[in-house]
Amino acid sequence: MPPLKPRICLVTGSSGLVGSEVCVYFASRGCVVHGVDNNQRAVFFGPAGDTRWNQQRLERTLKGFHHHATDIRDRTAITDLVRTIRPGLIVHAAAQPSHDRAAAIPFDDFETNAVGTLNLLEAARSFCIESPFVFMSTNKVYGDRPNTIPMKELPTRWDYDAPAFAEGIPETCSIDQSMHSLFGASKVAADVLVQEYGRYFGMPVCCLRGGCLTGPQHSGVELHGFLSYLVKCNIESREYKVFGYKGKQVRDNIHAWDVATFIDAFWTSPRIAAVYNIGGGKANSCSILEAFELVESLTGRPQIHTYIDEARRGDHICYYSDLRKIRAHYPAWTITRTLPETIREIVDNWHERIVAS
Numbered sequence: 001m002p003p004l005k006p007r008i009c010l011v012t013g014s015s016g017l018v019g020s021e022v023c024v025y026f027a028s029r030g031c032v033v034h035g036v037d038n039n040q041r042a043v044f045f046g047p048a049g050d051t052r053w054n055q056q057r058l059e060r061t062l063k064g065f066h067h068h069a070t071d072i073r074d075r076t077a078i079t080d081l082v083r084t085i086r087p088g089l090i091v092h093a094a095a096q097p098s099h100d101r102a103a104a105i106p107f108d109d110f111e112t113n114a115v116g117t118l119n120l121l122e123a124a125r126s127f128c129i130e131s132p133f134v135f136m137s138t139n140k141v142y143g144d145r146p147n148t149i150p151m152k153e154l155p156t157r158w159d160y161d162a163p164a165f166a167e168g169i170p171e172t173c174s175i176d177q178s179m180h181s182l183f184g185a186s187k188v189a190a191d192v193l194v195q196e197y198g199r200y201f202g203m204p205v206c207c208l209r210g211g212c213l214t215g216p217q218h219s220g221v222e223l224h225g226f227l228s229y230l231v232k233c234n235i236e237s238r239e240y241k242v243f244g245y246k247g248k249q250v251r252d253n254i255h256a257w258d259v260a261t262f263i264d265a266f267w268t269s270p271r272i273a274a275v276y277n278i279g280g281g282k283a284n285s286c287s288i289l290e291a292f293e294l295v296e297s298l299t300g301r302p303q304i305h306t307y308i309d310e311a312r313r314g315d316h317i318c319y320y321s322d323l324r325k326i327r328a329h330y331p332a333w334t335i336t337r338t339l340p341e342t343i344r345e346i347v348d349n350w351h352e353r354i355v356a357s
């Protein structure tokens, strides 16, 4: 077999939020980057989910970037691609990413999230078994288990009322016997498969269980991309719908760039079957009501919204990631962008995109 090409990265979901940021990050460090994305987000969410603007941006601006409009469900095509390029790193960020959308498209959801991941893992095992493989998992693998923690209601948010969770949700939280949504279930299947390729075959694989991953490159839609969509609604004076929990439900937010820098740290010092929660942590968490306030302070525009007194099924009341494990294993890795800085970037980018369209 020809030797591995250590400075070659394969990134799936390359036109999406996380994938595109990862492409930019590694291209800026002199890597050749192969992106895989068939713009399926537009199929899942309609024209507002179209990611071609982002694909074209990468093709226009990145040296050494190669786009492949391949579907990760196409096992033969994925196997051929991995055999041909034999990447030194695989970042798997392609997905059907919506909790709520999955119920309407269960086969598309499972075949993309679970079977697509298996296709990539098998190709990696066959042709680049030593290359680190990072899978973008999700905090939805914990289902609604975090909702069983005692909560206290504060003026603008819910918070845990249990000292054991003062730092947030750890990786030891059970993923079993709770409501996940079909999306959460297909991601659990993929998450466990990824871990198994680590434990059983000794591969350097990592599951990153994300809180809210965000940033300016999201094609935010109502069903996915909370902050991106919220900012878009604010700028376009569209109504934003709040579902349940009085708008006090909490999410921790991390800029996709900081996810990319972690992936670099993992590539440098990989581990077998690693599992980490990754998010902004409590310091970068906000409720929907608090997000409204932050965005309004940056745009000067009121957030038009309605309240629907019914929570999304399986939705977290309060979730922020306990970052102690990831920080202990990778002490040099840090979060570089605060929540207000990230929202500022999202606001600026939507202004540019709306003007350009």
Ligand SMILES: NC(=O)c1ccc[n+]([C@@H]2O[C@H](COP(=O)([O-])OP(=O)(O)OC[C@H]3O[C@@H](n4cnc5c(N)ncnc54)[C@H](O)[C@@H]3O)[C@@H](O)[C@H]2O)c1
Binding pocket: 012, 013, 014, 015, 016, 017, 018, 019, 036, 037, 038, 039, 040, 041, 042, 051, 070, 071, 072, 073, 092, 093, 094, 095, 096, 097, 112, 116, 136, 137, 138, 139, 209, 210, 211, 212, 213, 214, 218, 219, 225
């Ligand atoms: N954004 C978040 O808040 C968040 C939170 C937790 C986990 N994650 C996970 O991180 C990953 C990336 O999320 P994102 O926010 O960048 O999503 P995204 O929708 O912006 O990007 C995913 C990309 O994958 C592509 N894609 C989907 N199905 C495909 C297929 N069958 N073949 C090829 N390409 C396909 C889409 O076109 C899209 O561009 C996903 O696995 C998601 O579940 C995201």
